Amino acid sequence: MLDVRNLCRPGLFPVSLQLEAGECLALRGPSGAGKTLLLRAIADLDPSEGEVFWQGRDRNDLSGPDWRALVGYLPAEPGWWAETVGEHFLNWQGLEPILSRLGLPIEAKSWPMTRPSTGERLRLALIRALERQPKVLLLDEPTAALDAKSVAVVEALVAEKQAEGLAVLWVSHDEGQGGRVASRTLRIESGRAWAEEA
């Protein structure tokens, strides 16, 4: 279980939440409400106060990189550090099933990073995050630039990973999506968070 207790940082009131393995929690709220700040704080990308545990273990007992290997984070605008697509993955060949499922050709390995569209980049970033096999995945509008068909594929894929035990925190502006993918919803407004009744 991911246990977040009184997590706060500038722009964010203390937030507490629990997320069981295999569960998906939707995070909703207007732009600028602090959703991204919360995800970044959970992934330990910015200094924050409060406590975060995974399976009873304090994240401060792990190194930053070890914690982030456990708690994957997919930002709304993923970054790319190398020239070609393939260089961002550990083992491109092994990803063939998931690539074809998300509508990406195996030849995309040698594409220059200028070639993939915004939607293709989002899907590539999702695959990149899943390849590291995190236990928790923080998703910041992962389907914002996708067409309806791709959205359904991504939702199904994440649901499968959940069945294997992945815990998911999913930020979405789409009310319908929140209802489809998550069992509970957390609402964030002006840096405050509270549970929303289903």
Added chain:
Amino acid sequence: MDGAAAYIPLTWWDLALGSLLVVANAGLSLALDLGLHKRLAISSLRMLVQLFLMGLVLTTLFKLLSPGLTALAVLVMVGFAGREVSARQDRRLKGLWSYGLGTASMMLAALLVTVLALTTALKPDPWYDPRYALPLLGMILGNTMTGVSLGLNSLTTGLYQRRAAVEARLMLGDDRHSAFSPVVKQALRNALMPIINVMSATGVVSIPGMMTGQILGGVPPAQAVKYQIMILFLIAGGVGLGALAAVFGGVHRLSDSRHRLRLDRLLPPKG
């Protein structure tokens, strides 16, 4: 002394004649409305006063041969170089780091290389003889300053501009050294490029200032060349060491023990 015979002293009239060229530049600026005449006048006057003061200071220091006063002169030189490095940054580190990191890196690199040259190659007696120590340090420091400011500036702007790419690796569980490495490599390359270019062009395109000075001062060209080669090696060593210290110090400051990218420790750009 045979060297003294070839040395032609300059008179005040010679300098006045040379200054006519700057006056001509100022006239050009007025005629073409470049608005540079005031700055030309001020910078020429500054150069004049600074160099005369330096002449006085050096004359006194050479006569006194005092280790304490020589050390003081070294501190002043490094201090000014540190201010210059800090002023050349687009995005400066917050607090004392902006001044401190550049100054400490240059102090380390320039002093180490200068002392090495004084105690192994030149061996004046005493080894800190300001007649050798100060000009040597000045030349090494001037170039190290360029390397350090270029390295630091490209580290900070690189991390700022490529923060999404750097953080993408951190998010996947990579440590700061692998996440920062493309930016760090670029910063070190930028820092070393000027001295590499100077070494390739020297002797073909340009005759370095120090060699020119020695030849005008009556030193045989073959000896002047040996000195120049030595100096360029020392400069390359100083630049490399200084840039390495500054860039890795910058990486240390712009990340933390949790391997986060800490751009909040940078000031916004000037202007």
